[in-house]
Amino acid sequence: MFLRLYFYRLKDILFTKEIAIWNIFFPIILGTFFYLGFSNLMNESDLKLSPIPAAVVTESENTAFSEVLTSLCEEGDDQLFDAVYTDLETAKTMLNDNDVTGIIFIADTPHLMLSDNGIEQTIMQSFIQQYCNQADVLKEIAMKHPEKLSQAIDTLSSDVTYGHEISLANASYDPYMQYFYALIAMTCLFSASAGVHCLANMQANQSSLGMRREVAPVHKLTAIISDISATFTVQFLSVLLLFFYLIVILGIDFGQRILLILLTAFLGTLISLMTGLFIGALVKKNEAVQASIALVYSMGCSFLSGLMVEAIKDWIEHTCPIINRINPAALITDSLYALNMFESYDRYIRNTIILAVMAVILCLISYLLLRRTKYASL
């Protein structure tokens, strides 16, 4: 029964023109426009990250930090900073004139002065924060377990390699990739509209077909799962097709972790489909209204994840980060970014878990809303 319903539904969806247009062709066309618009800029940014210009002001002696800083300013492949040692007034002037990205203060607790947001500023913050964290750890070990201090220094020293922590050397990241991440997220989120349509075909108060199917002796759960599976198959295939087009035809580099990237797309499609079901089950209006809500949801989430304005996601991260934690589009783009940029899987795993948990919750709520439904009016 399940397979019959699944394959008939699959055929039904595949032969629906609107789905082909919006889920397959629209993302490919948009991706092509992005590629044409950004291709020159992207080629330029293939250049290696240049050392970050920084002013260094000594507030008080900190030999250990000074040594670390000096090592990161030495010319070579691993040079992180292009440092100018100066006094505070000159440093401030340089910062105001944008001659340097920030001011590094050598002090008992090293700190920073920045005037803007961006990748270089983030790297500087990350460097200072990591140094401070490790210094605290070493101090604590020295006090409690002095015999293990040398071992700890060796361990931490091997980790204080900023060029590896942020794996820019292996990735072709540039700011314009964010648009392609957002495009992938948008394609995944289009599944919300498909979810609404899928449910409308199962509900007696939404369509004749839904009414006809509700009087048939098929368990609601079987009907829902077969329809959702078919819809999911088509939606996920459309995302795979987009990946194929971007990677193979256009040559966009999404990094080496393709399977994990596809897992993100899988979960992104799933949560969007579940959101569509949730909208369909919760909103007691006709399909057109539900579809409009799903579209607003898709485009709203995509906008907040940087589809139209790249900086908006960073702005949200600094002002109200919880939005980025629950916005599926932001989670998808962030996962793709994390996979491409970091060796560590922490951020990717966090995003993946959030996506999966949200999908399960939406699925359960939708089922509870739908089972044994009798309608007040048809």
Add this chain to the structure above:
Amino acid sequence: MSTPVVKIENLVKRYKELVAIDHFNLTVNEGEILGLLGPNGSGKTTTINCLLSLLSFDKGTVEVFGETMRPDSYRLKRDIGVVLQNVAVFDTLNVYENIDYFCGLYIKDKALRRKYVQEAIEFAGLSEFQKFYPKKLSGGLLRRLNIACGIAHKPKLIILDEPTVAVDPQSRNKILEGILELNRQGSTIIYTSHYMEEIEQICSRIVIMDKGRNLANGTSQELKQLIKNNETIYIDTLGLKNEHLTALRQMNHIYSVEYDQQQLIVKCSGGSHNLIHVLGFLQEQNIAFGRVYSELPTLNDVFLEITGKELRD
């Protein structure tokens, strides 16, 4: 006495202030073709939707095959075939696939399903159109596809909700013949319509509905006997005077005489040979007459007399 196929008792359905079904009772026995007759908005479809447990209702009970009908009464639903008022088929599946899809919701055995699908196609006269998609079918063929999807699994109870709306006369006759054939094959049928001719043609028992109430129920003849009017006589004639009309009104079984625009309309209750008696009177009075015809009462007359309004209002 065997268990009724459908038993609805004291059903009440309200939409806020509007009472759509008002303490409605209905019993359908095995082998019947029961016609639910009423104007648009009389509550026929609402009754069907409550019966199928699609709609919630405020009061009453609905039993099918002796069991209470619920949304998850899958065993009961297996024996019910439904043809809805609106065509409910997949535009992206062809005729064969649509029938196979819906038949497959009831019949798991592949070989049996294939046989049933072919029989349904032949039954609906769609053999030449198996590969056609719904958008390529005419209105009549589409309705026939809708019926084939509803009855392919050979259900014991078939509910047809206005299946002939917007259908050409040829397709309509084909559909009505098909319904009679299904009944002959053993299915009990509930047929809703506002076309009294159809109801009269195929139904063994008729329930007249209005404003959600069961106004009358019986065979066509039984319903007609409920009303005063038994025969209406129309005679084109000239020169009738008031005394003639008065004399006519005094004749046996005549309860209404009107003369308007040179047409005499005489309504009779009961009796026989009323036409001969009226024409005899005109000849006695040397009154010439032209076209003469007589009409027996229709279900519309029944409806008119019970509700004070036309069925098609």
